[in-house]
Amino acid sequence: MVLTARDGEDVDRRLAVAALPEVRLEPLPRTDAAVLLGRVAPELGPALAERVLEHAAGNPLGVVELGEAVARAGGAALLPTWLPLSTRLERTFSGLVAELPAQTQELLLVAALDDGDDLDEMLDACRRVLPGEVGPDQIEPAVTSRLVQVDDRFRVRFRHPLLRSALYQAATAAQRRRVHAALAETVAADPERRVWHRAAAASGPDEALARELTETARRAGRRQAASIALAAFERAARLSEDRAARGRRLLAAVEAASEQGDAVTALRLLGEVEERDLTQTDRAWYGMMREVYLATGWTGGDRLSAFAEGVETMCRDGDTEMAVESVLAICLRVYWSNADPETAARLLAAAESLDGAADDPRLVAAVAQLAPVTRGAWCLERMLAIRAEDAANPREQYELGMGASALGACSLAASFYTAAAVGLRAQGRLGLLCKVLVSHAMNAAYLGDARTALTLVVEGEQLTRETRESNWAPTAWMVTGFARALRGDVDAARERADAAEAVLLPAGKHPLLALVRQLRGVAALAAGRPEEAFRELYRVFDPADNSYHPYTQFMLVGHLADAAVGCGALAELREVVAALTPVARECRSPALLLGVGYARAMLADEAAAFETALAADELVEWSFERARLQHAYGAWLRRQRRAADSRPLLRAAAATFDALGATAWADRSRAELRASGETLRRPVDLAQSLTPQEIQISRLAAEGLSNKEIAERLFLSPRTISTHLYRIYPKLGIKSRGELARVLAGAG
Incomplete structure (x- = not known):
């Protein structure tokens, strides 16, 4: 007979007494999990696939069911902390909790909805939800069942990431709102966290809260947290009472989704925008997004005057951040539209009138594309200074690369693009990374x-x-x-x-x-x-x-x-x-x-x-x-x-x-x-014997990166990297990484 049992301390004790032979089922290795996910959900983009693998944590059922559920949802999950589970997955993971005491179950729900990991914070919020005393002992049954771990600093960690999603999904909307309201009170000293929990606890539109969440989204965007910006803009749109503001927030969410390379979410959000509710500027923005995502036809410079008028209005109203983002959104279109001089001059004047225009890398890059001739020399001087300061973030480095390219400063542009690619890879912002690489x-x-x-x-x-x-x-x-x-x-x-x-x-x-x-x-x-x-x-x-x-x-x-x-x-x-x-x-x-x-x-x-x-x-x-x-x-x-x-x-x-x-x-x-009387032989050319991807892998291997590190850089599996190297070595007549480095050095 083959017997199966869930993991836990009580099971360990019984097995020790029974002295039965054991086979412990370990998680799938990440490479095998990726292969399995590729079979059940081949249409998932890299960002969503990475997230599924992270949450499934090697659980085969999790890979299969979660992959299919996320493919159906199209990446529409609101918060980064949970993913939509299939009924089977929800039932499987919720069943692990069902036998625990009621207070323990409530504490686990609080832990699942908490964006922190402090046990005292969770207990404080739980006391606001449940009548009576809730103490540290209530977490012990979950620890004994190995559902969670609590370290020496009283930090709580779910043993499997999908349990958090299962608890979230199994709870009713009323339960979730009640817990989020309690957490909002508990973390009142931290405005950034408090606004998230207030937003999750809201039962209807709330324009003031939507404005707060919009600012949170903008701050997240500035610190390069695109997934948080996406979630915040989308939630702000749901809470909006002002219909024009709702449309603008949805458009901002589309931009955030695009940065991550999540075209499915971008299309879904774009479909929710009501054009009749938008301001004139936002209609121009919306029209260009439709051109990008729905291929409705290219209008070239037709929308530029409306955009210029909108940016001027933002400048007059003091909405500096939105004006900057609008100028960034339009500058590349101006560059490639042979725009009429009057419209380009209006946009340029608006960009240069913004506070800190000379010091904001984004505006310097935009000006370079709006006026490559009349402002080219000034932009080059500012870009060189910015590069020397090394203070630009990956998004800004991308924009600066585009600006330097527009000026024909290709060496300068290459330095910005190289730095941007490193940062965007680390952040998983594949939409922007794609543009940087091309x-x-x-x-x-x-x-x-x-x-x-x-x-x-x-x-x-x-x-x-x-x-x-x-x-x-x-x-x-x-x-x-x-x-x-x-x-x-x-x-x-x-x-x-x-x-x-x-x-x-x-x-x-x-x-x-x-x-x-x-x-x-x-x-x-x-x-x-x-x-x-x-x-x-x-x-x-x-x-x-x-x-x-x-x-x-x-x-x-x-x-x-x-x-x-x-x-x-x-x-x-x-x-x-x-x-x-x-x-x-x-x-x-x-x-x-x-x-x-x-x-x-x-x-x-x-x-x-x-x-x-x-x-x-x-x-x-x-x-x-x-x-x-x-x-x-x-x-x-x-x-x-x-x-x-x-x-x-x-x-x-x-x-x-x-x-x-x-x-x-x-x-x-x-x-x-x-x-002239002299013969020079053509040297051996690696590019004739290796594919571009093999050259890329060879260079990284020659730099000393491991297969795992190369795989992370290129969003491939270590097994794929190993296979490529297995093919590369015979092509070059070598047998080791050391020889590879020498061959590449000799080939320049």
């Missing part, structure tokens, strides 16, 4: 670093699918195509350009087509077709073309110059340089300064011009641009029959291009070197 990858491609771009975008593209960030998917495709073009994989680049254009063109997102032209132009350069490259790239510079974008130009002048020189379009190139030279002087964009300097050298066609361009301070952080200049100068010297002088420049250019993974450009430098 943006960082594009930034790396602008720097000519195909290796880094491909490594970043493979994870970024995966997250766009998992978090349902469909608006970022075409950008991810174009980043991949850009990096592939740099490597010389022209067919793959064209496929990505075609796929992105098929999405952007019907949606009317014409300014974003600049990225398609950019991709096709670079791919044509890689294929040695300068006339085609010039035709594609020049469309970004032509105001009459639907692909025109005045700021993407900052990044493309160098590529345009190569194409123009290759096909003889020198007159058009001179016009572009003449138009952009004063812009570069005003905004101090590193990318634009380097591009204009390179184009001037190519047009001058003389040694002094190349020497001047190579002396530019900005080249220190732009390896690709330095190599491009070295190649051009070396090729010019070879044509002047100065072969010996050309070779060091061409060797250096080829080495840099190889290190960056810009294989098509490296091959061109090697061809020039051969023409």
